Amino acid sequence: MLKVTGLNVSFRTEQGLVRAVENVSFDVAEGELMGIVGESGSGKTVSLLAVMGLITDPNAIITGSIAYRGRELVGLPSKEMRKLRGREIAMIFQDPMTALTPVYTIGWQIAEQILAHEKVSKQAAWQRAIDLLAEVNIPNPGEAVHRYPHQLSGGMRQRVVIAMALSCNPALLVADEPTTALDVTVQAQILDLVAKLRRNHGSAIVFITHDMGVMAEIADRMMVMYAGRVVERGSKEELFLSPRHPYTQALLDSIPPLVGARPRRLRTIPGTPPNLLNRPAGCAFAPRCPQRFEKCSADPQLPAGARAAACFRVNP
Amino acid sequence: MIFALLRRLGQMLFVMFGISMLVFLIFFATPGADPAARIAGRNATPEVLEAVRKSFGFDQPIYVQYATMMKKIFITGDLTSFVNRGWKVVPAVLDTIPVTLSLVIGAAVLWVIFGLLIGIIAAATRGSWVDKLLMVLGLIGISMPVYWLGEMMNLITQSRYHDTWMFSWVPPLGYKNLSDDPKGWFLTLVIPWITLSILYIGLYGRVLRASIIESLQEDYIRTARAKGLSETRILLRHALRTSLISFVTLFGLDFGALVGGSALLTEVVFGLQGVGKLTYDALQNLDLPIIMTTVMYASFFVVMANALVDIVYILLDPRVRTS
Numbered sequence: 001m002l003k004v005t006g007l008n009v010s011f012r013t014e015q016g017l018v019r020a021v022e023n024v025s026f027d028v029a030e031g032e033l034m035g036i037v038g039e040s041g042s043g044k045t046v047s048l049l050a051v052m053g054l055i056t057d058p059n060a061i062i063t064g065s066i067a068y069r070g071r072e073l074v075g076l077p078s079k080e081m082r083k084l085r086g087r088e089i090a091m092i093f094q095d096p097m098t099a100l101t102p103v104y105t106i107g108w109q110i111a112e113q114i115l116a117h118e119k120v121s122k123q124a125a126w127q128r129a130i131d132l133l134a135e136v137n138i139p140n141p142g143e144a145v146h147r148y149p150h151q152l153s154g155g156m157r158q159r160v161v162i163a164m165a166l167s168c169n170p171a172l173l174v175a176d177e178p179t180t181a182l183d184v185t186v187q188a189q190i191l192d193l194v195a196k197l198r199r200n201h202g203s204a205i206v207f208i209t210h211d212m213g214v215m216a217e218i219a220d221r222m223m224v225m226y227a228g229r230v231v232e233r234g235s236k237e238e239l240f241l242s243p244r245h246p247y248t249q250a251l252l253d254s255i256p257p258l259v260g261a262r263p264r265r266l267r268t269i270p271g272t273p274p275n276l277l278n279r280p281a282g283c284a285f286a287p288r289c290p291q292r293f294e295k296c297s298a299d300p301q302l303p304a305g306a307r308a309a310a311c312f313r314v315n316p
Numbered sequence: 317m318i319f320a321l322l323r324r325l326g327q328m329l330f331v332m333f334g335i336s337m338l339v340f341l342i343f344f345a346t347p348g349a350d351p352a353a354r355i356a357g358r359n360a361t362p363e364v365l366e367a368v369r370k371s372f373g374f375d376q377p378i379y380v381q382y383a384t385m386m387k388k389i390f391i392t393g394d395l396t397s398f399v400n401r402g403w404k405v406v407p408a409v410l411d412t413i414p415v416t417l418s419l420v421i422g423a424a425v426l427w428v429i430f431g432l433l434i435g436i437i438a439a440a441t442r443g444s445w446v447d448k449l450l451m452v453l454g455l456i457g458i459s460m461p462v463y464w465l466g467e468m469m470n471l472i473t474q475s476r477y478h479d480t481w482m483f484s485w486v487p488p489l490g491y492k493n494l495s496d497d498p499k500g501w502f503l504t505l506v507i508p509w510i511t512l513s514i515l516y517i518g519l520y521g522r523v524l525r526a527s528i529i530e531s532l533q534e535d536y537i538r539t540a541r542a543k544g545l546s547e548t549r550i551l552l553r554h555a556l557r558t559s560l561i562s563f564v565t566l567f568g569l570d571f572g573a574l575v576g577g578s579a580l581l582t583e584v585v586f587g588l589q590g591v592g593k594l595t596y597d598a599l600q601n602l603d604l605p606i607i608m609t610t611v612m613y614a615s616f617f618v619v620m621a622n623a624l625v626d627i628v629y630i631l632l633d634p635r636v637r638t639s
Contacts, residue, residue, distance in 0.1 A: 054541055058443075078547075086544030093542075098535035101554050103634060112553075113543040148634040164543065 001204055002028040002051070002172055007064035009046050011057060018276045020046045022228045024064075028172070033198065033205045035219030035236070037212065037251065039273055043228035044208045045094075048174050050074075051206075052091055053081040068172070087117040090165035094177040096157035100149040106133075106160045107145025113167050132163040135200075136193055155186035159193065166197060173205045179214055191217050212255050216240060221306075224248050227274050227284035230302055232309040244309035246289045283311070320630065320637075328623050335615040340382050343608055355604045356398045368398060389612060395605045405605045409594065409613055415491050416590035418501065419582065420574045422509040427516035428567065434517065435524025435559075440551055442529055450521065457518030466511045466585030473507055489587040508586045512579060516570060523566060527559035534558075561633050568625030575621070576614030 009021040021043040028034045036044045049055050050062050053073060066073040068089065073081065093099040100109060110132060111125035120128075126145065133141035136159040149157055158178060165173060175194070179187040195218060198205060209215060215222055215236065223233035224247065232245040243249045253267040271288040274280055280287065286296040295312040302310040309315070344351045352368045353360065360368075369375060373384040388395040393406040438450045473483040486507060492500035531537065532555050540550045580592030591610055598606035629636050 052542060054538060056541075082544045082546065084544070085542060091542040093535065093539060095535060099539045101536040101540065101558065103557055103632065105634075112545070116543060116545050116549075150635050161539070164539075 001030050001069050002206070003065075003067045004047070004051065005065045005067075007047055007050060007066060008062070009043070009050050009055065010061045012059040012061070013277070015277055019279065020228055020276060021050065024225070024228075024230055026223055026230065026233065028204050028206055030171070031198070031202050031204055033207060033218055033220045035215045035222040036206065036208045036225060037210060037215055037222060038225035039210060041227075041273055041276070042225040044225050045176050047225075048091075048176060048206060048208060052085060052089060052174060053078070054085075054091075083117070086113050086170075087168040088170055089172045089174065090168070090170035092158075092161055092165050092173065092175040092178045095181045096154050096161050096178075097181065099161050100157060102149055105146050105148055106152070110145075110160070110164050110167050113164055117168050128167065129163075132167055133160070135166070135197070136160075136163045137189075138163075154182055155189065158182060158186075158190055162190075162193065162197070166201060166203075169201060170203055173203045175205060175207045177208050177210070179209070180211070187214070194218060212240075212251055224251070227279065228276055229284065229310065231285065231311070233302075234307040238307055244314045245285075245311045246291045246313070247285045248309070250288075250290075321627065324623055324626055328619050331619050332616060335619075336386065336612060337382070339608060339611050339615075340385055343604060344381060344385070345378060351604070354602065360398065364398060371396075385608070389609055395609060397603050397605050405609050408606070409591070409609050412589055412591045412594045413613075414494070415588050416575055416577075416579060416583070416592065418491075418494065418505060419508055419512065419588060419590060420571065420579055422505055423512035423516070423574075423579075424567070424571055426509055426513040427520055430513070430517040431520025431524060431563075434521030435528060435563075436551070436556060438521065438525040439528035439532070439555070440547075442525070447525075451525070454518035454521045457514045458522075460514065462511060462515060463581045463585055465514060466508075466582055469507050469511050470585065491588050508582055508588065511585070512574075512582045520563065520566065524559060524563055527562050528555045531555040531558050561629065564625055564628050564632060568621045568628075572618035572621030575617040577610065 004027065005025045007021055007024045008019070011018045011020060024043070024047050026034065026036075036048075038044045046055070051066055051068075051073065053076070055062065062074055064074065068084070073084075076084075100106065104112075107126055107129045110129035111122065114120060114125040114128055115122070118125075129145050130141045133144055138144050138156060138159055144152075149160070152160065158181075162178070178194070179190050182190060191214065194205070194207075197203070207215075207218065219236045221233070221235050222239045223230050224239070224245065225231065226247050232239065232243070232248045239248060240252065243252055247269075250267070250269045254269065256266055269288055274284050274287070281299070282297040283289070283292070283300050286292045289296065291313055293312070295316070298312070300310040300312050300315075302308055303315055343354075352365055352372070352374050355372065356364050356368045372388075373381050376384075385395075389406065393404075395405040397403040397405050397408075434450050434454060438447045441447045470489070473486040474489070477483050478486065485503060487500060487504050490504060492504055494501040528551070532551075537550060537554055540554045545553075575591070577592040577595050579590060580596055582588070583590040583593040584596065591613065594606065595610040595614075597603075598610065
């Protein structure tokens with residue numbers, strides 16, 4: 001249903017062109033949960049903001065193709081995009097503490113979205129807001145609709161944001177690190193909630209995280225991004241059980257094992273991601289890679305196919 | 317809610333009490349000067365001095381003096397100006413209040429409407445020539461001193477172009493009572509309103525623009541966009557709505573100060589007998605009772621305006637309501 005091909009997002013800055021996202025391609029099938037993993041600055045959020053048409057920076061340059069159910073979204077007039085946004089494609093944000101307008105009740109904010117897309121009465125919209133809050137397990141929803149964001153905890157606010165995203169029954173849900181800002185116990189609740197809603201609504205989900213544990217919990221397919229590019233993709237099992245790219249291997253190594261003896265120190269990846277302003281020639285991960293060899297000074301390409309890694313060790 | 321309002325009212329009374337003490341002490345308990353001589357004015361006869369001393373209780377302890385003073389201002393209202401030979405101060409101040417209120421409220425309506433318009437339009441068109449033009453106009457408005465602008469207005473509307481079709485409606489300077497002559501009241505005040513409001517239109521327009529643009533960077537604006545709302549709705553219902561909080565703060569301070577006498581220059585230029593003008597005249601001939609009363613009056617309005625702002629705050633910002 002969503003097919004992204006050769007997406008590039010660059011920002012003109014005073015220091016030069018920052019290539020935040022380079023040649024990213026992926027697709028999401030109906031009802032599927034696609035996970036995107038990567039460090040901060042790897043371009044995962046920017047590529048999804050591009051899908052949402054939410055890159056408002058006048059210095060941004062977006063090229064490539066984003067096709068949603070056969071409709072091209074790159075270059076779509078903002079009025080058309082607005083009709084899709086919130087109704088067919090909805091987004092859940094990273095920080096629920098700041099994602100809601102502080103001066104309106106949560107019921108008002110959910111009803112606002114329903115009223116923006118559907119011709120229903122105010123009462124009907126409010127009633128639906130109450131039902132949605134009940135669906136995301138907010139206790140006492142009839143009373144909670146009259147609460148303001150600051151009266152709710154972070155986990156509760158994230159539930160409200162999720163309820164809002166679901167309010168028009170979107171076919172595609174984009175979740176940008178929805179659990180990162182939350183406590184671990186609340187994280188688990190939110191993940192359960194996402195799984196439940198996926199069953200009930202049948203929405204396809206693109207889920208961004210830097211937490212491999214979260215991915216293991218919910219993803220169907222995954223892709224790993226590094227320095228604005230996709231370095232590996234495949235099914236969740238493939239990526240967890242037989243990671244090919246050294247970066248994916250390193251990411252998995254840095255998770256503490258749940259069983260067996262704990263290592264004295266957790267493995268980390270030495271170095272930092274490259275500056276996107278002047279990307280080194282060749283493989284961007286090479287400077288941090290334990291398996292680098294002569295060939296890495298050339299640019300590795302990601303082969304086509306559902307299972308692929310952009311590494312010369314894998315495809316010589 | 318009621319409790320919060322009552323508590324605010326209590327705070328207000330306490331602040332007013334503090335101000336009255338302070339003002340009283342400055343005027344009547346500063347060492348080295350005889351307050352009776354100051355109240356009686358220059359060249360007062362010994363008999364007058366004696367009368368003042370008795371009337372204000374200067375032969376009694378300081379707290380009795382304070383109580384006497386407050387009684388004369390607030391309860392009996394028979395505080396007398398000795399400089400102006402028996403002029404009752406409280407009615408004189410009360411007479412000036414409608415003048416100043418008419419001037420300031422009218423100007424405030426203008427500056428709120430146009431300040432909002434300019435701020436919203438500039439923020440909506442940020443970066444374009446419309447925005448730049450409005451901001452330059454705002455800066456010009458802020459830069460023009462009100463006494464100069466007032467004199468220019470008078471020059472144009474009262475003398476040079478008074479006989480043209482444009483300004484023949486402008487009545488001569490002065491104030492007409494709203495109850496006696498509503499049309500005259502309105503016409504005499506139009507030019508002073510514009511003059512007084514121009515500075516604030518520029519100021520508020522610029523402040524609001526900056527505040528809206530700052531709000532537009534917030535995460536909840538991104539949420540609003542993701543909801544599929546129109547840009548107009550995002551601007552007015554989300555960005556402007558949260559920016560109004562700082563707008564109201566500014567308004568409360570400016571409005572209170574203007575009603576408390578800061579509209580002096582405008583009042584002098586347009587011959588309006590308002591609070592500012594009265595205080596100015598009283599300062600010129602050291603008329604202590606009048607100064608004392610107008611200062612009390614001014615502080616009352618500043619405190620009132622601030623309390624009103626706090627109440628509007630409670631309406632605008634739910635976060636204030638609970639804390």
